[in-house]
Amino acid sequence: MPIFQYKIVQSSYSLSYSVGTTYQKGFSLEQSISFEYTPYLTENCKGYFSVLAIGNLDDSGYPRGLQFIRLGVKQNKIMYGLASNFDQFNNGKKTLENIGAFVKYNF
Template identity: 60%
Template sequence: MMRAEYTLLILFFLSKELNAQQLSYTPDIVLGHRSLTYLHHVNYNFNNKIKINNLTLFDTEYSSDNANIFFIRNTFSYNVLRKVTFNVAFGMKNPGSFFTISTQYRTGHPRYLFAYSIGTTYQRGFTLEQSIALEYYPYLAENLQAYFNLLAIANINLEEYQRGLQFVRLGFKENKIIYGLALNADQFNNAKRRLVNTGIFIKYNF
């Protein structure tokens, strides 16, 4: 169990700064009351229209492996319009591999970001997948910003609310580093099974 936690910490702290403008790496780690969560985004922009993204998440409990969560998604995105992208993704998540096709609307500003996506995911059957992401970071001082982030994802089919998650971050942003309080909530199978993790987080934009 401790080996998995050390691995997540090493992935976060031993990262090297990426100099290429086309490539970005953003790790986010949560030290919570129930578990340790590691999340990262790796983006590579080929040009103004085409990019690829890797999202990897591991959530491991301190005392047991029974509720471990993993999510690995590789996405190819094409800008159809300035604020609209078409996405094709594949990856692995509990309980196995999946494939997603979606469309996303995204708009941003130096102080906020909003994105909404809708599509279909196949993993042992089709689900309608919707997600919303909101970031708000107003300036408090020259090099200090308040930081609020909300990510919510829901997968539903004709029978049930199959899977949902809500991630909330509240804290401060100083240049490339972000830190503060975190809440992760996960629901499975009409919320018959629920997991909650609260704690502190640190995030760095390489």
Template identity: 40%
Template sequence: MKSKAYLIIGVCLILARAVQAQTAFSPETIAGHRSFTYNHNLTLSLTEKIGLTNISWFDADYRNSANHIYFIRSGLSYRLEEAWRFDAGVGMKNPGSFATVSLGYQRFREVFSFSCTAGATYQAGWTMEPVLWAAWTPKLSSAQHLYLSLFVTGNIDKEAVQRGIQQVRLGLTQGQISYGLAANFDQFNDFTNTLYNLGFFLKGTF
């Protein structure tokens, strides 16, 4: 699984160099009470409208390997309007491979940023996959901003919530680096299996 993930990330980086694409890279690590987590969001802007994306997430439980969580998605993003975009991608996540399409709306401002998407994912059956992300970053001083973010998503079919994720961050931003407190909550199989991880995060935006 790790070798496939490194291959996908490597191909994205090689493509970025080959076409001299504008690259946005946002890695984050979390040292929590249950697990250590690494995730990143990589975007390669090929033109003003077209981009390649890679989102990767690895959550390693300290005590129980059965609770390891992984998510890798690579795809194509097309900007329809200033704030609207269409995304299509393929990837791997617990318990296997998947394909997804979605329509999203996003707004980025100096103090408040917001994005939401609605789409469909196929992984041994179709599910609806809504996603909500919001961040509030008011200025505290000439060098620091407050950083408060919320991320919520899930996979829902007509019978149950197959997968749920909620993530909260509260900390400070100095330049391109954010750090502070993190809380992740994960639900599986209509809430029959739940996990959470509380700890400290360190995030870069490049």
């Protein structure tokens, strides 16, 4: 549940930061930052770059962290390109990585 959120939105980029608390076997501080950049490449085609990072902190340290990165092209309502997801658990003792392609259609 966000307690504080700060957001900047411009025609070719957006930046958002939020912080709040969650409760699951105790309270934790959850922070997230998101950045999206869509510069024009041609008249009908934009580049697409997106980063989302989320981190939880509690009295045990860093129980969970997530990072999502997208790099691709946006044409009208469709986006496609390369994607990567990174996930950390238990203060980084366990990690997961996933790299591949993505396709997104905005209805």
